[in-house]
Amino acid sequence: MKRATxxxxxxxxxxxxxxxxxxxxxxxxxxxxHNWDQFLPEKPFIGLENYANLFTPGSAKxxxxxxxxxxxxxxxxxxxxxxxxxxxxxxLLLNRRFKGRAVxxxxxxxxxxxxxxxxxxxxxxxxxxxxGALNHLLGTxxxxxxxxxxxxxxxxxxxxxxxxxxxxxxxxxGLQDIDRSLYDAAAVDGAGRWQQFWNVTLPSxxxxxxxxxxxxxxxxxxxxxxxxxxxxxxxxERTRSAIMFIAEEGFQDFNLGSAAAMSYVLAMFLMAxxxxxxxxxxxxxxx
Amino acid sequence: xxxxxxxxLAAAAGAALVLAGCGGSSRSDGAQVTLDFWNGFxxxxxxxxxxxxxxxxxxxxxxxxxxxxxxxxxxxxxLPAAVxxxxxxxxxxxxxxxxxxNAAHRTIMPLDDLVxxxxxxxxxxxxxxxxxxAVDGRRYGVPLDMHPIGLYANxxxxxxxxxxxxxxxxxxxxxESALEELKGKGxxxxxxxxxxxxxxxxxxxxxxxxxxxxxxPEATRATWNSDAGVEALEWMRSLIAKGYSPRNVGQxxxxxxxxxxxxxxxxxxxxxxxxxxxxxxxEWTLAPLPKIGSVAAAWSNSHNFTVMRxxxxxxxxxxxxxxxxxxxxxxxxxxxxxxxxxxxxxRESEAFRKLEAxxxxxxxxxxxxxxxxxxxxxxxxxSTLDIAVAQxxxxxxxxxxxxxxxxxxxxxxxxxxxxxxxT
Numbered sequence: 149m150k151r152a153t154x155x156x157x158x159x160x161x162x163x164x165x166x167x168x169x170x171x172x173x174x175x176x177x178x179x180x181x182h183n184w185d186q187f188l189p190e191k192p193f194i195g196l197e198n199y200a201n202l203f204t205p206g207s208a209k210x211x212x213x214x215x216x217x218x219x220x221x222x223x224x225x226x227x228x229x230x231x232x233x234x235x236x237x238x239x240l241l242l243n244r245r246f247k248g249r250a251v252x253x254x255x256x257x258x259x260x261x262x263x264x265x266x267x268x269x270x271x272x273x274x275x276x277x278x279x280g281a282l283n284h285l286l287g288t289x290x291x292x293x294x295x296x297x298x299x300x301x302x303x304x305x306x307x308x309x310x311x312x313x314x315x316x317x318x319x320x321x322g323l324q325d326i327d328r329s330l331y332d333a334a335a336v337d338g339a340g341r342w343q344q345f346w347n348v349t350l351p352s353x354x355x356x357x358x359x360x361x362x363x364x365x366x367x368x369x370x371x372x373x374x375x376x377x378x379x380x381x382x383x384x385e386r387t388r389s390a391i392m393f394i395a396e397e398g399f400q401d402f403n404l405g406s407a408a409a410m411s412y413v414l415a416m417f418l419m420a421x422x423x424x425x426x427x428x429x430x431x432x433x434x435x
Numbered sequence: 436x437x438x439x440x441x442x443x444l445a446a447a448a449g450a451a452l453v454l455a456g457c458g459g460s461s462r463s464d465g466a467q468v469t470l471d472f473w474n475g476f477x478x479x480x481x482x483x484x485x486x487x488x489x490x491x492x493x494x495x496x497x498x499x500x501x502x503x504x505x506x507x508x509x510x511x512x513x514l515p516a517a518v519x520x521x522x523x524x525x526x527x528x529x530x531x532x533x534x535x536x537n538a539a540h541r542t543i544m545p546l547d548d549l550v551x552x553x554x555x556x557x558x559x560x561x562x563x564x565x566x567x568x569a570v571d572g573r574r575y576g577v578p579l580d581m582h583p584i585g586l587y588a589n590x591x592x593x594x595x596x597x598x599x600x601x602x603x604x605x606x607x608x609x610x611e612s613a614l615e616e617l618k619g620k621g622x623x624x625x626x627x628x629x630x631x632x633x634x635x636x637x638x639x640x641x642x643x644x645x646x647x648x649x650x651x652p653e654a655t656r657a658t659w660n661s662d663a664g665v666e667a668l669e670w671m672r673s674l675i676a677k678g679y680s681p682r683n684v685g686q687x688x689x690x691x692x693x694x695x696x697x698x699x700x701x702x703x704x705x706x707x708x709x710x711x712x713x714x715x716x717x718e719w720t721l722a723p724l725p726k727i728g729s730v731a732a733a734w735s736n737s738h739n740f741t742v743m744r745x746x747x748x749x750x751x752x753x754x755x756x757x758x759x760x761x762x763x764x765x766x767x768x769x770x771x772x773x774x775x776x777x778x779x780x781x782r783e784s785e786a787f788r789k790l791e792a793x794x795x796x797x798x799x800x801x802x803x804x805x806x807x808x809x810x811x812x813x814x815x816x817x818s819t820l821d822i823a824v825a826q827x828x829x830x831x832x833x834x835x836x837x838x839x840x841x842x843x844x845x846x847x848x849x850x851x852x853x854x855x856x857x858t
Contacts, residue, residue, distance in 0.1 A: 183855055187515045187540035190857075208847035212818060276685045278626070279692055291683035294629070295829065380686055383629065384825040399512050401814045402540070403855075 176408045184405030191405070198409035212385065213410055216393035217417075219375075219386060224368040227304045231364045232357070235312050239319035240349075253320075257313035264310075264373035271306045272378045299379050299387050307374055311367070315360050322356030323349070358429045362422055369418055390414050468755040469499040471524035473514065474738075475507035479709050480772040487769055491762035498755045514743075515542040523743040526756045531567045531576055531737040532806050532813045538570045539810035539856045543741040545573045549753075553761050560777050564737045567805035571858075576739030577760050578777035580769060582705035583735035583803050584636045585796045586725060590718040592699040596620040603722040610725040614679040617699050624699040626689035627671050627680040629825035631817070633689060634671070636734045637702045638824045641667035643804045644728030649816070654809030655853065657845035659820055660838035663728070668827045668834045670727060675828070683829070693719075704736075708773035708792050721792040723799035735803040737777060740764065775800065811852040819845040 155162075180198050182191045201209040242253050259267065274281045275292035283289060292302045330348045339347065350357075371389040375381060381388035394414070398407030476484050481504050488500045503524065505513055511533060517523040519542075529537065537543045550556075557565045560578055568576030590600035596617050604610040617624035628634040639649065647663025650656060658664075674680045693701045694714045701707075702724060711719050724733045740760045742753070763769070767781040770790055775797045776782050788794055806812060823841035826832040832840075852858075 185540075185855060187519055187542065188855070189541075208819075208844040208851070211844065272685075276688050277683045278681055278685065278688045279695070279697070280685075289681070294683040294685050380630065382686070382825065383683075383829050384822050384831060396818070401811065401818075402536070 176411065179405050180408035180412055182405045183403075184408070185402045186404050187402060194405075198406045199413070201406065202409060202413060209406060212388075212393060213390075213413075215385065216388050216390045217414070219388055220369055220371055220390040220414075222300060223303060223307075223371050223375075223387075223389065224365060226300065227307055227368045228361070228364050230304065230308050231311060231315055231368070232361055234308065235315035235360070236319050236353075238312065238316040239323055240345075242316065242320055243323045253317075256316055259310045260313040262310070265377060267306065267310050268374055268377035271302065275302050275378075293379050293382065295383050296386060299383065303371075303374050303379065303387060306378065307368075315364065318356060318360055319353065322353045326352040354429060358425065361425050361429075365421055365425065366418065369414075369421075466751065467497055467499060468752055469501060470526060470752065470755050470759060472500050472502045472526050472759070473510065473524040474502070474504055474528040475510040476528075476772075477504050477506050480774075483769065483772040484763075487763050487766050488759070490766065490768075491759055494762065495755075495758055498758060500759065515540050518542045518743050521746045523745070525745075525752050526740060526742055526759060528579060528738045529576070529741055531564070531578065531739045532808075534568060534575045534739060534741065535570045535808045535810040535812065536814075537741065538573075538575045539858070541744055543575050544744045545575060546577060546742060547574050549742065549757055549760075550574055550577060553757060559779055561779070561782075561800050561803070563801075563803050563805055564735070564777050567737060567808065568739050570808045576741050577764060579738045579740060579764050580774035580777050581735050581737050581800065581803060582774055583733045583796060583799060584633070584640060584702050584704050584724065585733065585799065586722045587693065587701045587703055587707065587711065588720050588722070589693060589696055589699050590720055592617075592622060592696050596622060596699070598699075600718075600720065603720065604725050605723075606725060607727045610727065613699075614674070614677075618678055622697075622699055623681055624679050625674055626684045626692055626698050626701070627674050627828055628684040628686065628689050629828040630686045631821050631824075632686065633701065633703055634828055635821050635824055636704065637671060638664075638667055638820075639734040639804070640702070640724060640732055641670060641727055643732035643734070644724075644726065644730055646729055649820075650807050650809075650812070650849075652807060654807040654812050655849060657815075657819070657842040657849070660835070660842040664838050665835050666728070668824065668838065671828060672830070672834065675830075705773050705775065705793070705796055712773075712792070721795045723795070723802075731799065731802040732804050733799050733802055735805060737805065738774075809849070809852070810856045810858060812849070815845050815848045815852065819848065 181193060181195060183194050183197075184191045201207055202213055204210050238256055242249060242256065272293060273279075275283075277283060277289060277291040277294055280292065282292065290298055292298050326349065330352070331344055334344050334348050370391055372391040372395070375387045375389050376392055379387045381392060390410070391414075394407050394410045397410065398404045472488065474484060485502055488502055492498055492500060507530070511529070514523065514527060514529075515537065523542070527543075529543075534543070538545075555577065561581065564578045564581050568574060568578055586603060588600065588603050593600040593613075597620070598613055598616055604613045614624040627637070642649065642659055642664050645663035645666045647659065647661045647667070649659050651658055675682055689698065689701055690703060690707065690710075692698045693703075694711065694717055696717075708721070711717055723731070740763070742756055745752075764776075764778045765781060767776055767784040767786040770776050770781070770787050770793050773793065775793055776787060781787060782797060782800075787797075806816070819841040823832075823837040826837040827834045
């Protein structure tokens with residue numbers, strides 16, 4: 149009985165975890181070893197061929213896959229720093245006492261409640277190079293959605309505008325959690341505003357920051373809706389993200405085995421990246 | 436397996452004869468059949484299809500139809516899944532270029548017996564569209580319509596530029612001089628987009644016009660990197676180089692600009708008839724594509740009736756399916772949704788002739804081209820040729836290099852598909 153108790157406590161979650169996480173993960177691994185078309189009776193076992201295709205330079209699968217990985221990488225590289233730093237600034241401002249604070253908090257958070265479809269469609273027409281409102285107002289012909297690097301500027305800018313509020317709210321909660329007495333003690337020791345921020349605010353926010361960084365990296369690496377709807381991968385599929393390509397491979401071209409292999413490669417990258425984030429922040433904490 | 440299916444279809448054919456004898460209105464058993472009918476008409480064409488279906492229901496009270504629509508993108512992933520799990524519809528409409536993949540997946544069944552019972556032949560339709568619905572000599576689709584691209588012209592823009600809005604250019608010289616004329620009046624007449632809508636459709640039409648083809652007839656090898664392909668893309672690029680088109684045109688921007696009177700011409704599909712027709716204050720006309728290359732040709736696609744495989748085939752339902760397909764394809768009313776009826780009798784009807792835009796498009800029926808039938812071919816094209824067209828139009832890669840590279844990758848993917856589908 150005693151031995152069963154922990155398992156009984158674990159059971160509800162364990163059941164869901166096995167059914168909806170562990171089992172699909174293993175099933176996906178099994179699929180990735182086959183030429184798996186979900187609607188063909190024969191699903192021949194091909195060993196590691198799906199993986200080998202991805203690592204054969206110049207092959208028809210490797211080229212577009214790594215292009216898509218690169219697109220996701222570029223997006224993540226530029227959007228994550230912005231989405232970690234800017235919301236912190238916004239949160240610091242919104243944490244001060246001033247008239248209409250609640251209104252501003254609502255305004256910054258507002259875009260986040262919009263769906264990706266709404267945001268992307270609105271930006272697509274605002275940013276259209278030839279018939280868009282922005283170029284009309286500026287009197288320019290900048291190809292915001294149809295050429296590089298502008299398409300990235302648009303995608304990252306839109307995503308920052310859209311999701312900044314979410315990270316800001318998390319930071320704001322973190323800021324409100326910091327013990328006031330720490331600031332008082334720092335002030336008594338003669339610390340200025342900047343020193344207080346550097347020595348009290350930032351270290352106190354570390355757990356919140358780890359969360360924000362990790363969640364933002366994963367969200368950025370899952371880039372799909374924005375480029376699917378606003379740029380449609382243009383120009384020339386160069387803003388086609390890894391997830392977009394995997395979805396096409398699996399559900400449009402009916403190559404689920406190959407798509408599963410791609411998902412595993414992407415997952416490996418994300419796991420390594422997340423581990424790196426934890427390692428980075430832990431080391432700083434110990435120092 | 437094959438034998439039992441033949442037997443069952445023979446039985447169904449027998450039932451058809453009995454039914455025909457009854458005259459259709461009153462049946463001795465009075466049994467009702469409710470058919471599930473799927474399609475992707477989520478726009479204004481949905482209600483029009485429903486009206487056609489209701490007309491068939493009215494004529495055949497023993498048949499009831501439940502029509503379900505899903506966006507085409509979703510439709511093509513949902514349909515095979517539903518059929519594989521035994522939850523598929525009885526009958527569905529799909530694009531003719533999707534038929535080979537669905538036939539390979541055994542989602543749809545051969546209709547050779549069905550068309551024999553209905554006595555449908557190539558001559559009852561248009562040859563190109565009829566041939567497109569067969570895979571390896573077996574028929575899988577009964578064509579409902581054709582939706583090619585054509586030349587739309589904004590008449591107001593043409594008049595303002597001093598061009599005759601009633602006689603549209605039909606040759607390369609006429610077209611280019613009209614564009615030059617428009618340019619002189621400050622109008623970029625023909626916007627070239629790097630997207631499949633409309634750039635991809637234009638490229639394929641031009642490829643055929645210059646005497647090329649997408650693939651060899653068996654669809655084992657991509658041939659769009661021929662001289663014809665290079666000429667076609669070079670011509671599209673020349674429109675940008677000569678200033679007849681802006682650079683970096685976004686998706687749908689060419690069509691919106693057409694409605695706004697910012698350009699004069701657009702090579703767009705039949706599906707735009709409804710959109711332009713309902714645009715306030717837009718005066719437009721429609722004509723066959725001008726002949727830029729050496730032969731007249733225009734890209735087209737077609738909605739085809741297909742019949743789903745069932746875990747336990749039901750001859751009575753199949754009989755009702757037959758009635759539905761025959762009734763809907765006969766009707767010229769579908770043309771009002773901006774389509775050219777595939778069936779000759781509907782196309783030659785008085786009702787169809789009254790539809791000016793559709794009739795203008797129908798003039799190019801003998802010149803319409805459809806892609807070869809091979810499973811997965813349209814997906815291969817999408818991930819290779821469509822990108823090459825975009826690269827060339829954006830000027831990020833030389834035309835021949837882009838086409839050669841895409842053809843090489845397409846050949847590799849086609850070989851993988853042959854291995855997978857065992858064709």
